Amino acid sequence: MDDFSIPGLKIPDYSSLNLPIIPITSSTDRIREQLKEMAHERSAERICDIIVEKIKYVQSSLKADQEVALLLASFGQSVLLSIESIEPVEPSCLVFTGYVGDQKTTLIQHVSQLSILINIAKIESDRPAHRYGF
Numbered sequence: 819m820d821d822f823s824i825p826g827l828k829i830p831d832y833s834s835l836n837l838p839i840i841p842i843t844s845s846t847d848r849i850r851e852q853l854k855e856m857a858h859e860r861s862a863e864r865i866c867d868i869i870v871e872k873i874k875y876v877q878s879s880l881k882a883d884q885e886v887a888l889l890l891a892s893f894g895q896s897v898l899l900s901i902e903s904i905e906p907v908e909p910s911c912l913v914f915t916g917y918v919g920d921q922k923t924t925l926i927q928h929v930s931q932l933s934i935l936i937n938i939a940k941i942e943s944d945r946p947a948h949r950y951g952f
Contacts, residue, residue: 862906865929869912870904873950876936885947887939888914890925899923900939900948917948 823829877886890897901916912932914925920943941947 860929862908862910862912862929865932866904866906866912869934870950872936873901873904876938877950880938880947882947883941884938885941886950887937888916889935889937890914890927890933897925898937898939899925901950902948903950920945 873886880886885900887898887900890899897918899914899916899918901914903915905913905915907913907926910929912927912929914927916923
């Protein structure tokens, strides 16, 4: 049974071409790495990095009586959260900490539910502005 043939079908002889043999494990490792990269791009940590980068950019141009606030469209209403920190919780949640008015607030949200508007809020009281990271 070493010789398999189908009448009328000619199979070319490729043995003279000296083609390299690529081990399956090499292809599998490459695919595994590509999948890891794709997963990282959608991870809570990566999404957090993108949001923090945008917040820091906006925050860099604020006046003393302004602060970064996130307008979160949730709970059937809009909530303005003066942001202090964002923390990724893998694989797919973000924890936002800050203030809604004068009330210290923490929001835990799945990354698929994120809809954020980065806003600049004017401070109405004598308190210092909240800054991200402090």
